Amino acid sequence: MRPIKEITEETKMLAEYNSPESHRDEVKELIHEFAADRIAMNVLHNFYSFLPEAREDGIREIRELTRKNGVFLLCAITFTDNYLYLVSMEKVEFLGPLSQGIPVREVLTFFAFADDDAFKKKYPTIDHLELYCPVATDIRLCPVCGTGDNEFHAPGCPVEICPWCAGQLTGCNCRFDIIGRDRLNREKHLDELLALLEKKGRVPYDAASHRPSYMNDMNT
Numbered sequence: 536m537r538p539i540k541e542i543t544e545e546t547k548m549l550a551e552y553n554s555p556e557s558h559r560d561e562v563k564e565l566i567h568e569f570a571a572d573r574i575a576m577n578v579l580h581n582f583y584s585f586l587p588e589a590r591e592d593g594i595r596e597i598r599e600l601t602r603k604n605g606v607f608l609l610c611a612i613t614f615t616d617n618y619l620y621l622v623s624m625e626k627v628e629f630l631g632p633l634s635q636g637i638p639v640r641e642v643l644t645f646f647a648f649a650d651d652d653a654f655k656k657k658y659p660t661i662d663h664l665e666l667y668c669p670v671a672t673d674i675r676l677c678p679v680c681g682t683g684d685n686e687f688h689a690p691g692c693p694v695e696i697c698p699w700c701a702g703q704l705t706g707c708n709c710r711f712d713i714i715g716r717d718r719l720n721r722e723k724h725l726d727e728l729l730a731l732l733e734k735k736g737r738v739p740y741d742a743a744s745h746r747p748s749y750m751n752d753m754n755t
């Protein structure tokens with residue numbers, strides 16, 4: 536993963552070119568606010584890289600529709616429209632204007648919407664959407680992958696607990712023993728591991744007991 540600092544610096548530079556000068560201070564302030572938050576910065580970086588309408592615009596605020604297993608459905612409120620983004624620590628995908636709903640079947644299914652109409656009915660406007668808060672400021676979320684209490688971590692999250700030995704899944708040797716290999720260097724091996732993990736029963740995130748203790752110290 537690219538260092539967050541690098542993504543933030545690049546976002547600042549892109550915003551300098553691609554946001555309207557009249558709103559530049561507001562734009563910069565928002566980037567500054569999310570400088571340490573990978574989820575929001577992935578949205579900001581994608582927006583200023585691609586500009587949905589291919590003309591100058593800027594993000595005024597970011598709101599949250601829903602989230603699951605470290606995948607967030609966010610809405611970027613700009614000076615001209617509202618845009619949906621599907622975002623995790625690793626990836627960001629532009630979904631289009633909020634008013635057009637969600638065009639991707641898999642996304643609707645993932646968040647348990649029966650269909651696009653059900654989504655539009657639940658989120659007709661941005662009025663009831665809460666402002667998105669950085670992952671580190673929410674004690675219920677895994678500080679590394681952003682998954683919620685009692686949800687599954689993003690694959691490869693170092694906070695995930697191993698169901699075979701109760702150690703750290705990315706730290707113990709169970710994954711090598713189970714697959715019967717010395718190295719897991721192919722996507723195929725990782726898929727195989729995930730399938731075996733699911734069969735065994737993955738350990739969901741428990742905000743009360745799994746949160747690394749240094750994070751608790753930071754927040755008290």
Ligand SMILES: [Zn+2]
Pocket residue numbers: 677678679680681682688689692693694695740
């Ligand atoms: Zn995690």
Ligand SMILES: [Zn+2]
Pocket residue numbers: 697698699700701702703704707708709710
């Ligand atoms: Zn283990």
